[in-house]
Amino acid sequence: MHVEINVKAFLENGHLDELKGILSSIPIPDLAEQVSSLEPEKRKVLFDLMSLDIGKQVFEYLPPPIQKTIIQQLDHKEAAQILNEMAPDDRTAFLEDLPGQVLKNLIRLLSEEERKVTLSLLGYPPQSVGRLMTPDYIMVKENFTIAESLKKIRDIGANSETLDAVYVTDLDGVLLDDLHVGQLLLSNPEKKISDIMDRSFLALRVEQDQEDALKTFSKYHRVALPVIDQNNVMLGIVTVDDMLHVSKEEDTEDIHKIGAVEALDEPYLQIPILKMISKRAGWLVILFLSEMLTATAMGFFEGEIAKAVVLALFVPLIISSGGNSGSQATTLIIRAMALGEVRLKDWWRVMSREIRSGFMLGVILGVIGFLRIFAWTFFTDIYGPHWLLLAVTVGCSLIGVVLWGSLTGSMLPFLLRRLGLDPATSSAPFVATLVDVTGLIIYFSVGYFFLRGTIL
């Protein structure tokens, strides 16, 4: 347990020497959090106060956009030292977002050995398991004794990302088995590794998608998994703490899509405003162009509206109810698909559920809509002598529109996935827009049916 020290207050009061003295007593993640919330100039001052050892540790905990600004403020020698000391997987994450020229300059600063590791990690596709690997793990050979293996753990264990697993490979580096460090501790030190191997292990492939890796970690409850290439040669390990980030990133992307924004890929307050506008404008314009069909549809019924202006009053209510029920349905199905609860082959079960739910929800709203018009007639004659027919029109339209919204919203993710697209693209506003146009047609058709010969 520790007491929070407010670094900002020290900086603002100019108590730099005192601050320097206590820096080492602040836990690194806390220090990193405080660095993030400082203005860029203060960050530079603070970094200059830190020892190199603290500086490089703090650096690893910072979000990439802040790392970028700091690296640019440091001189070459400091930057090189920090980069060389970073864990390879964190360094890859940092470098992969940089523009080409900056990347080249920074890689030049690395030691030859670290440069090789970094270039190889950067050689894997962006969303692949390869980018998350670290080469810091414990590897033993079949003919090692337990005692030799424990000695190896002692020697290099401090640099390994986890001690929970020890990996056995042959002379070509082909992965043969994974052992728990507990198994080593429990065995007679004279025994050979080959005596305690069961040759059954679980591994990720280097080119696999990170989302697949996340599913494997969740399913098998592992802390670390080895990564192999197509010849089963072991290349590194991935640890579960990286999966927390993959999980959050994946969900952020889905949430942004559901809200009809292209995934920002950068924190809201840090993304340049023009970039954010461009990520939002795309979908807004597409939705706007589709929604223009409502003007066309309304134009088609202009004669009816002119005869019975009262019909127009309920247009927003009717179409938004369809849109809302569609948003609900699409959100539920997108999430259920992402969690693996609903698969492509379940489309019929989902459809039959949505027909029933959509109908019942439509009846609930239809009854409320009917009662609302009924109640209003006691206070106003805005609905005219044919209010009852109007109420029936609104009620029946609501049933149709809500049912249609639930169906469209739930089936669109299936259609998108069937076409090989991401179901989350079926955003709530997109479904709402689709349903708006059809909702108008349903409403005016129902109206025509009930009101023809009276007010139409």
Next chain:
Amino acid sequence: MHVEINVKAFLENGHLDELKGILSSIPIPDLAEQVSSLEPEKRKVLFDLMSLDIGKQVFEYLPPPIQKTIIQQLDHKEAAQILNEMAPDDRTAFLEDLPGQVLKNLIRLLSEEERKVTLSLLGYPPQSVGRLMTPDYIMVKENFTIAESLKKIRDIGANSETLDAVYVTDLDGVLLDDLHVGQLLLSNPEKKISDIMDRSFLALRVEQDQEDALKTFSKYHRVALPVIDQNNVMLGIVTVDDMLHVSKEEDTEDIHKIGAVEALDEPYLQIPILKMISKRAGWLVILFLSEMLTATAMGFFEGEIAKAVVLALFVPLIISSGGNSGSQATTLIIRAMALGEVRLKDWWRVMSREIRSGFMLGVILGVIGFLRIFAWTFFTDIYGPHWLLLAVTVGCSLIGVVLWGSLTGSMLPFLLRRLGLDPATSSAPFVATLVDVTGLIIYFSVGYFFLRGTIL
């Protein structure tokens, strides 16, 4: 690596003896996955084929709703054996969703020792860290030698959820330090634990929210964390693999809220349909009642619509554009808040960003809207002689409505959080509904300003 064995095919072909023989060669998580996808009767057949040892392991990997049906199919003795052998944290997760009477019956089946553990875990609030704890970890005292500690690891390590950390407590069970098993391996076996302690550790409090715990794990990159009570007495540990589930659950809840559904808390295909309808009906009705204000607003402008029916044609287009920009803004802010990128004190920065983005997005849509009316006049005279004024009205209204939508959508999550509510309650449909009513007022006011004296 392993070959998938299709259990279902064996069951369907009645090859039960062959299946029994190969069951032990299927990895438990795969077997559990296959059990999940079977019909209930087939599950029972398969469970009867499994040895108790395999059965109880498979059981732990099953989703709770399936666990429930299986436990009901087993006889008391089998159920007791399975429950007694489950890891305490998994058992708690299983039991906590059961109705009271079933829960009582099952707890009666536990051995006295396991019953005590279970009841104590169930005593903590549902979303608290206490519910995720397991009492299986390695604990040593200050005066142990390293050799004694390693022996303890050997003796009880096989039951511990992780070997990455060893916890030091005093005689009253107060947590004093956490040590990495590597530190023990690296030290002279004659040394005392007190010689290698630094007395600095990170711990979770038992009554803390699971979401807080997730943040701590993400920030400090830990595999396991100790859990203490208000007197610093150590109660158990929580491991990071549980955090993957907390993270997914938390995001599911947010996504459902954004889509204006109460969090289902059960998989889509498993939740009883009436329960799902009730979770959806609440918000739909609230949205519907709010949206009724649009009928009132439209009624207020009935005279204008009667004079210029053409105005009504653009109502859906205008209000949906406001709704869509509001959905985008609210989704972005809700997610940024959940990720900790945006805090309450950032409201002003967000507002200034949204004023600029909302205005620019409004201009983009406004220009497109203007051009659309302009272009149509070459083909139709539906917009009459005053089409230019109409085009200006639509263009200007779009700027106002999109700007207003972005502002409302981005500020509502701040307002909700300020009031101590969950910002995710500011669902996209909710914002769209709010913006619909004001959008109508903006549109008809702008129309009144430009068209008064001509068509109005």
